[in-house]
Amino acid sequence: VAEGDKARLTALFEPMHAADIADLLEQVEPDERRQLVLLAGSLIDGEVLSEINEDIREEVIETLTSEQLADAMRELESDDVVDIIEDLDEDRQEAVLDALDMVDRIAVEQALSYPEYSAGRLMQREVVIAPEHWTVGDTIDHLRGQDDLPEQFYHVILVDPRHRPVSYVTLGRIMSSPRTTPLASITEESFRKFEVDEYEGDVAYAFNQYHLISAPVTDADGRLVGVITIDDAMAVLDEEHEEDVFRLAGVGDESLSNSTFEIVRRRFPWLGVNLLTAILASVVISLFEDVLSAVVALAVLMPIVASMGGNAGTQSMTVAVRALATRDLTGSNAWRVVRREAMAGLLNGCLFAVVMAFVGSIWFGEPLIGVVIAVAMVVNLLVAGLSGVLVPLTLERFGIDPALASGTFVTTVTDVVGFFAFLGLASLVLL
């Protein structure tokens, strides 16, 4: 498709949504992407840039001329410009900032002064406000007079004389009320505001928990500086989820458009940690070389005990990590959840112990092997259930993201306990 035919490309891109053009650019090979961008030029507008994955955004921006970039930036709201600019190198940031009008430039520089992942970075500066004493009629007349209203807005924010947000009114309410109605009499109960340096994950949680559509952001003195809308909160929620899933699996912050070397570099450390824990488990096994060389059946069966423990541990851990993320697991029910996981581990352990007692006895014709694996199974599944919930709770208490480190700890515990229980018991019974 991308062999020089500008007219056909225009015809192709014209009806597409910016998000879909961005997806297309993400999915093609790097060379093709470069050619596409060169050819498409001004078809790559601000919307497309703000939809595109940050890993390849830099590459796309480098391919654009500075005029194309400036045009693209000028059509965006301040929060989208910030989102694009924050991932660029210093000198490229400078180039983008130069392309902006003075007013926008100041707004963007201000936003960049807030910490990364804060409400300040997420908000847009364009707000629609009204003094507390206005009526519906005042507001409508005022809005009709404005010509630079934000593209999307859902509330009119009421501010006091010191520019502090006190409440808001939905546009629907304004439109369905008589002109003489005071705004103060039709405000929404759902009103919530955020401080400029609040963590974006907490903001997204509040949007989801309280069904917010938009919410004002205030500076340290409580003055209105911007507004966050639900689509930004939804995007943050989506990113947080991805981060959790990836961290649980020991994958860093990566995307499909990363190169082979980048993903090797990002996954290597996780595999390195896993190697250390695997060696630790091997050291435990090596303590029992005597019984292993005497009864080779043990070497055959021991991975089963470890594998079942690892799986059961991962099950409870995933539930616990997710519940911590959604704030369903708190100090007030932690004890009940720990007790429940311990009971469930014990119960599942007993069920699978019966199964393995038969399998082990029949396979190797030695009932004692069945007994050993059955007992080890009960012990390991109990420990798996307990560590699956205690490890994330402990990490959370020490301020470490449970999604990041729980997996390694839990499987280390279940491997070590599994091998130790199985081989240790075997030494006592079979030697």
Add this chain to the structure above:
Amino acid sequence: VAEGDKARLTALFEPMHAADIADLLEQVEPDERRQLVLLAGSLIDGEVLSEINEDIREEVIETLTSEQLADAMRELESDDVVDIIEDLDEDRQEAVLDALDMVDRIAVEQALSYPEYSAGRLMQREVVIAPEHWTVGDTIDHLRGQDDLPEQFYHVILVDPRHRPVSYVTLGRIMSSPRTTPLASITEESFRKFEVDEYEGDVAYAFNQYHLISAPVTDADGRLVGVITIDDAMAVLDEEHEEDVFRLAGVGDESLSNSTFEIVRRRFPWLGVNLLTAILASVVISLFEDVLSAVVALAVLMPIVASMGGNAGTQSMTVAVRALATRDLTGSNAWRVVRREAMAGLLNGCLFAVVMAFVGSIWFGEPLIGVVIAVAMVVNLLVAGLSGVLVPLTLERFGIDPALASGTFVTTVTDVVGFFAFLGLASLVLL
């Protein structure tokens, strides 16, 4: 707190958001919950019921009197009533339906006739519409005359004479335009509509991808039957994520409020499948009993090869499953991603092969053991990378949810290949 003091409970619940009251009810012990609900009575309003987890919602509803339930239902929009009612038993559904007004009852029964997890279940019937030829002034006058407008609405939907939605106008646009402006001249480009039987996951994806705020839903004839708003889409996205995370970890559809027996029942099947695959791996090991009894060091080292393969496989699988869910991995880039994962697996395999060659040789004073584990490591990490992406792609092709089954397949492959490569090679070299 919950020892009979109704006044204090009222004082406590009054300022709380419904979502927080629901969380509180979820976190207490079942007996306490019952007492709380009995005491709180009418404080448990419709909002609280619709926020509460479905697993304990039934329990709470049973504790309420039928009048309290009826009061609670009457204040909700139709989509929330549907959401509550769809998880109840038949006769309890009947009781709730009886509590509704005739009009609402018909609306709810209609919604229940759509398939589960469809746009029809998600939408609310309350819509704000205008004929295509109206002006801004007509619309404002019309809205002022209405007294049963939905609690939240963001667009006025334009419909043709056959009641088919053709576009929409944001309230912000209406308010900032002169009264004589025709609605048709200020419609939004972002307009998208959904059919009543579309899968809710697809709807949520479109909301997130195209930054929709609300979207009309049509029946098979293209007529407007309801509207979906972004907060419902956000809730669906959240549920889908939870489902993916849980399925990847082999946890069914469970929550913290489930009892021990319920979670044992839900986790047992996954552990059972894992047991079968673990036994399969043991069968592979048992093929090499000769070499294992000759060289006990192999039994010590073999879990390392399997564990590294399992981890590397889980890494690529998680990235692939997530990319399939967000539709970033498609037919057009599948081949490139497979190649990339294979290369990354090979590269990481070589790096860890060098490490293990040293560890193996030094630990057991036998260079050949180092060579064997190094080669097995390369083979297994290459296979892990490949299977991590090919397994989810294949499952997706056959219409099976990749999150559901990939984990088991991938670790089976890496266990079997890991043990086979390591012990097979050892038989050739060391015996």
